Amino acid sequence: MGVSRIGIGLIGFGTVGTGVAAVLQRNADVIERRVGVPVAIMRVADLDIEKDRGVPLPYGVLTTDAASVIRDPSVDIVVELIGGYEPAKQLILSAIQQGKPVVTANKALLAVHGEDIFAAAVRANVDLGFEASVGGGIPIIRTMMEGLAANHFTSIFGIMNGTSNYILTKMTEEEKSFSDTLKDAQQAGYAEADPTFDIEGIDAAHKLAILVSLAYGTPVNVKDVYTEGIRQLAPLDIQFAKEFGFTVKLLGIAKDHGGEIEARVHPTLVPSSSPLAKVGGVYNAIHVVGDMVEDIVLYGKGAGSLPTASAVVSDIIDVARNRLKGIAGRVPPTAFQWTSRRPLRIRPIEEITSMYYLRMMVRDQPGVLSAIAGVLGANGISISSVLQKGREEGQTVPLVIMTHRSSERAIQEAIRHINALWCVSEPAVLLRIEGVEGS
Numbered sequence: 001m002g003v004s005r006i007g008i009g010l011i012g013f014g015t016v017g018t019g020v021a022a023v024l025q026r027n028a029d030v031i032e033r034r035v036g037v038p039v040a041i042m043r044v045a046d047l048d049i050e051k052d053r054g055v056p057l058p059y060g061v062l063t064t065d066a067a068s069v070i071r072d073p074s075v076d077i078v079v080e081l082i083g084g085y086e087p088a089k090q091l092i093l094s095a096i097q098q099g100k101p102v103v104t105a106n107k108a109l110l111a112v113h114g115e116d117i118f119a120a121a122v123r124a125n126v127d128l129g130f131e132a133s134v135g136g137g138i139p140i141i142r143t144m145m146e147g148l149a150a151n152h153f154t155s156i157f158g159i160m161n162g163t164s165n166y167i168l169t170k171m172t173e174e175e176k177s178f179s180d181t182l183k184d185a186q187q188a189g190y191a192e193a194d195p196t197f198d199i200e201g202i203d204a205a206h207k208l209a210i211l212v213s214l215a216y217g218t219p220v221n222v223k224d225v226y227t228e229g230i231r232q233l234a235p236l237d238i239q240f241a242k243e244f245g246f247t248v249k250l251l252g253i254a255k256d257h258g259g260e261i262e263a264r265v266h267p268t269l270v271p272s273s274s275p276l277a278k279v280g281g282v283y284n285a286i287h288v289v290g291d292m293v294e295d296i297v298l299y300g301k302g303a304g305s306l307p308t309a310s311a312v313v314s315d316i317i318d319v320a321r322n323r324l325k326g327i328a329g330r331v332p333p334t335a336f337q338w339t340s341r342r343p344l345r346i347r348p349i350e351e352i353t354s355m356y357y358l359r360m361m362v363r364d365q366p367g368v369l370s371a372i373a374g375v376l377g378a379n380g381i382s383i384s385s386v387l388q389k390g391r392e393e394g395q396t397v398p399l400v401i402m403t404h405r406s407s408e409r410a411i412q413e414a415i416r417h418i419n420a421l422w423c424v425s426e427p428a429v430l431l432r433i434e435g436v437e438g439s
């Protein structure tokens, strides 16, 4: 007898979980016509099943026992949306062991424990979907795994965290401090009560690690992804960047160096005329360069209940279609066939090159500029422009220097010497620049 319905078991009925239920209900008709049979929520687990979450479910569907959702014979696809490492990992592995396909949005888990989960899914020949783990509603994962599968990826870079982009947009447009803007983001419901992963760049590093792993067919230890967040950013630097024609964005950046990969997350100056500079608020944009296709940019809502649920449900539809055809594992979860993956070295930050923005607080007196320029020159760093603001004899004033491309090792060594100079009153601020022609 043919399959007459695909049953969904949801674990986690929070922001994204309720979004998934809403999408499956509101768009049931179009989803059924695309899949071939109805897709119905059979079981939903959450810790609190009394709370009204604004999305009605049939009586008896809710439970507090996540394991029972996986065991339920009416559940064909398990959707993990609780987040975090445990018990999410054990629940996913348990579903895979029971031969049930899994859909998850859990980027932290995949970035840190992805290898165990991918290995289990490949061994069991069970589908694993994780479109929502990077870029929220943006279909970047399927684009890289399938649409761009003919390419070598030259580079991948973009805005991969909505919360930090919201904060940076406000700091730029309203000239507010980081802490005031973070409060705004929390009040608007964008930043979590504990926003550490978002503002420290960790969430973007998780996403970049997943993309690098898929793009280059290599396991990635997220600890090898150089990560700097936006907490230390001063409005002063955002304003100076503006004067030089740049906008500050938290970028995830990966570049192929033929056998080695550069992978880093940090606040970055991009030309204010560039498309990335114009990505505001909680939007994400990911720019992929393939050797054959050249430039592809995907832009859209990187977070939020319904946009993220759209990506989760796209995975559900994909898995449901496979199930109806009696197949699984057609597209490996690692994008490359498991046995064709090769571990690649992730280049440490000291080995990269970049153009740099350097801001120092210096005494306003003769000899200062030549002392600093001397240190830069001695380290082989060439200056492209200089700006000093204010004129207060005997006081400290900001001095900004932009450099031509130089090595990170050289600029770090230069900063060590500059910070020790008699005329410099506090540690220099260093920001990297991307997207300048010829840089």
Ligand code: NDP
Pocket: 011, 012, 013, 014, 015, 016, 017, 045, 046, 047, 048, 064, 066, 081, 082, 083, 084, 087, 105, 106, 107, 108, 132, 133, 136, 302, 303, 304, 305, 308
């Ligand atoms: P929420 O915190 O809103 O929802 C998670 C839900 O899971 C909560 O209701 C929580 O209950 C419940 N839960 C926690 N542990 C268990 C458990 N053991 N058994 C059953 N239920 C449990 O998170 P989100 O919906 O925002 O995020 C879900 C996943 O989606 C995460 O991996 C996140 O990183 C990812 N994601 C989220 C996006 C977003 O915009 N929110 C975007 C892209 C990905 P309680 O609240 O009582 O703890």
Ligand code: HSE
Pocket: 133, 135, 136, 160, 161, 162, 163, 164, 190, 198, 203, 302, 303, 304
């Ligand atoms: N906290 C994440 C963000 C959610 O702000 O982008 C989407 O992954």
